[in-house]
Amino acid sequence: MNLHTPHLLFLGDVKNPLDAKTARGMVDWRPDHCVGQLRLPGCEVDLGLPDLTPAAAYALGARSLVVGVAPLGGQLAPEWLASMQGALREGLSLVSGLHQRLVDIPALASEAMARNLALIDVRVPPGEIAIATGETRTGKRLLTVGTDCCVGKKYTALALARALTDEGMKATFRATGQTGIMISGQGIPMDAVISDFLSGAAEQLSPNADHDHWDIIEGQGSLFHPAYAAVTLGLLHGSQPDALVLCHDASRTTIDEYEAFPIPDIKACVRRYEEAAQLTNAAARVVGISLITSASSDAEALVTCEALSQSTGLLCFDPLRHAMTPLISSLLS
Amino acid sequence: MNLHTPHLLFLGDVKNPLDAKTARGMVDWRPDHCVGQLRLPGCEVDLGLPDLTPAAAYALGARSLVVGVAPLGGQLAPEWLASMQGALREGLSLVSGLHQRLVDIPALASEAMARNLALIDVRVPPGEIAIATGETRTGKRLLTVGTDCCVGKKYTALALARALTDEGMKATFRATGQTGIMISGQGIPMDAVISDFLSGAAEQLSPNADHDHWDIIEGQGSLFHPAYAAVTLGLLHGSQPDALVLCHDASRTTIDEYEAFPIPDIKACVRRYEEAAQLTNAAARVVGISLITSASSDAEALVTCEALSQSTGLLCFDPLRHAMTPLISSLLS
Numbered sequence: 001m002n003l004h005t006p007h008l009l010f011l012g013d014v015k016n017p018l019d020a021k022t023a024r025g026m027v028d029w030r031p032d033h034c035v036g037q038l039r040l041p042g043c044e045v046d047l048g049l050p051d052l053t054p055a056a057a058y059a060l061g062a063r064s065l066v067v068g069v070a071p072l073g074g075q076l077a078p079e080w081l082a083s084m085q086g087a088l089r090e091g092l093s094l095v096s097g098l099h100q101r102l103v104d105i106p107a108l109a110s111e112a113m114a115r116n117l118a119l120i121d122v123r124v125p126p127g128e129i130a131i132a133t134g135e136t137r138t139g140k141r142l143l144t145v146g147t148d149c150c151v152g153k154k155y156t157a158l159a160l161a162r163a164l165t166d167e168g169m170k171a172t173f174r175a176t177g178q179t180g181i182m183i184s185g186q187g188i189p190m191d192a193v194i195s196d197f198l199s200g201a202a203e204q205l206s207p208n209a210d211h212d213h214w215d216i217i218e219g220q221g222s223l224f225h226p227a228y229a230a231v232t233l234g235l236l237h238g239s240q241p242d243a244l245v246l247c248h249d250a251s252r253t254t255i256d257e258y259e260a261f262p263i264p265d266i267k268a269c270v271r272r273y274e275e276a277a278q279l280t281n282a283a284a285r286v287v288g289i290s291l292i293t294s295a296s297s298d299a300e301a302l303v304t305c306e307a308l309s310q311s312t313g314l315l316c317f318d319p320l321r322h323a324m325t326p327l328i329s330s331l332l333s
Numbered sequence: 334m335n336l337h338t339p340h341l342l343f344l345g346d347v348k349n350p351l352d353a354k355t356a357r358g359m360v361d362w363r364p365d366h367c368v369g370q371l372r373l374p375g376c377e378v379d380l381g382l383p384d385l386t387p388a389a390a391y392a393l394g395a396r397s398l399v400v401g402v403a404p405l406g407g408q409l410a411p412e413w414l415a416s417m418q419g420a421l422r423e424g425l426s427l428v429s430g431l432h433q434r435l436v437d438i439p440a441l442a443s444e445a446m447a448r449n450l451a452l453i454d455v456r457v458p459p460g461e462i463a464i465a466t467g468e469t470r471t472g473k474r475l476l477t478v479g480t481d482c483c484v485g486k487k488y489t490a491l492a493l494a495r496a497l498t499d500e501g502m503k504a505t506f507r508a509t510g511q512t513g514i515m516i517s518g519q520g521i522p523m524d525a526v527i528s529d530f531l532s533g534a535a536e537q538l539s540p541n542a543d544h545d546h547w548d549i550i551e552g553q554g555s556l557f558h559p560a561y562a563a564v565t566l567g568l569l570h571g572s573q574p575d576a577l578v579l580c581h582d583a584s585r586t587t588i589d590e591y592e593a594f595p596i597p598d599i600k601a602c603v604r605r606y607e608e609a610a611q612l613t614n615a616a617a618r619v620v621g622i623s624l625i626t627s628a629s630s631d632a633e634a635l636v637t638c639e640a641l642s643q644s645t646g647l648l649c650f651d652p653l654r655h656a657m658t659p660l661i662s663s664l665l666s
Contacts, residue, residue, distance in 0.1 A: 099527070130406065132560035134560065134594060135593075194432070194525055194526070195525070195528040195531050195564045196407070196432065196560075198563045198564075199559065199561075200560065226465055226570055226612060226613050227533065228532075229570055230532060230570070231529060234528060237562055260467065261612070272608075275605075279562070279594070
């Protein structure tokens with residue numbers, strides 16, 4: 001997928017850093033692709049990149065503006081349209097992972113066509129997806145799952161895939177959401193797949209492979225989320241994971257933006273995920289817990305991980321702070 | 334929704350009666366809309382309707398040909414195209430609930446336009462669906478769920494809605510699949526909804542209602558199906574049912590067409606559905622079991638129901654054989 005790198009990252013006027021997770025993911029995992037940020041008045045998120053106009057970004061080499069924000073529902077805010085048009089006028093193509101497609105917005109489509117620039121919608125599933133067969137595939141698979149959205153499923157998968165590759169093992173990161181696709185340049189946006197074909201899409205995403213190859217699959221949503229659990233379950237069933245890593249934000253007790261929904265006890269989460277996964281892979285097991293501990297000191301984070309490890313009997317780590325070595329050893333054994 | 338009634342029902346060359354469930358549903362629940370059947374050589378299903386050519390059906394009043402078969406994957410078989418074109422030439426509009434849309438088949442689109450006939454695709458979700466909020470709605474809801482596909486979820490819901498209405502209660506059948514939509518003339522085809530919006534679509538399907546009104550919602554798929562469980566879960570979460578009726582075919586031990594997947598013990602199914610439903614409605618309970626007992630005599634069916642009722646402590650009945658009265662009493666209490 002040609003994403004017209006490097007990018008200027010558009011943040012709109014977002015307040016909540018979680019809404020800017022696409023831009024944050026690009027900065028963290030593809031810093032070489034990020035020239036600067038474009039923020040509107042009222043924006044409270046800062047990626048630590050230079051604030052640039054489209055013209056200045058173009059002069060520094062940028063060739064596209066990436067919609068780096070992911071609002072609930074996936075619609076482009078009308079007040080962002082002028083920035084998109086302005087970027088096109090300065091010679092930048094547009095890249096978006098919103099549900100609402102750039103090519104379906106007439107003002108952008110005509111402007112891009114007139115200037116021979118690209119509108120790149122990455123949240124478009126493949127045209128041909130088969131219904132899931134449930135048949136076992138060769139190779140090994142690990143899926144990251146979560147107690148909620150935005151709890152490190154993508155980060156954990158990326159970090160683990162990188163660590164496995166660094167160790168000389170065969171591993172492939174499999175992107176399932178817009179940010180992961182922008183980072184890795186490929187994947188299937190699971191939440192944009194017609195629901196009947198969800199598990200089939202997941203089967204297609206991690207095909208037969210060598211017996212010692214690991215697909216490290218980015219999870220989506222959460223079984224405990226009132227809006228998105230279906231996406232989670234379809235991806236889980238089609239992935240047929242041998243191993244699951246449960247991701248959790250240690251500072252969160254309820255579902256983000258759904259405060260009436262408590263996050264269950266971690267041990268209950270482990271049980272529910274294993275029970276659901278075992279429909280298509282009887283050997284599926286949670287092999288570790290990936291914790292976001294950014295609200296704690298290093299020492300506190302170690303204590304938190306140690307306590308959770310004691311109570312669950314599982315490896316527990318923060319992928320931003322701790323080495324992946326114990327998890328990799330556990331996968332190999 | 335104008336479905337251009339009455340219909341000629343197209344069965345193609347299907348062998349498995351389960352693949353003709355759309356046509357069977359029309360005959361059972363809208364016999365007044367069914368003029369005859371159109372079968373190709375090799376077809377082994379018989380609806381008990383007269384075999385008619387499109388011309389003969391038109392002469393008897395038919396105004397549309399309904400694709401009455403639902404093959405796995407939802408594609409129109411190429412060898413059926415000639416029959417569709419032939420029907421258009423005789424003045425019949427076309428009605429289909431397949432994933433593949435009639436309007437996307439150029440040969441049909443041009444023929445229909447030339448003759449000013451309609452191509453009606455019922456498996457098209459509404460254009461605007463919001464992400465689920467998880468917020469509680471007024472009124473009461475019952476959802477039928479299943480141990481598998483094709484186990485009576487639609488029949489049970491239709492029969493219960495009719496029985497409630499006959500008793501003078503406020504009740505509405507809510508269709509979630511192509512056949513239910515053809516029968517009732519409205520609904521949302523859940524399996525055609527983009528997966529991120531599944532639970533939101535289910536919330537939209539059964540909106541706020543009077544406190545003594547029952548939405549009787551047609552279930553989809555099964556939590557134990559390797560291809561379709563995501564659709565089941567999204568519908569379950571968005572429906573926020575107060576009551577569930579678990580549907581099962583007493584003669585089946587494995588998932589239809591997925592023989593490697595056993596159907597779990599009924600008590601385990603009850604537990605799993607209640608656990609999943611309680612995410613969005615803590616009071617959700619399975620209130621009865623609807624059994625297909627067509628392979629048994631009347632006496633055997635009673636014994637089967639009685640035994641299952643004993644072992645589960647739940648009402649157990651075959652909606653084609655037994656009265657709904659006990660279930661209705663249980664809903665009212």
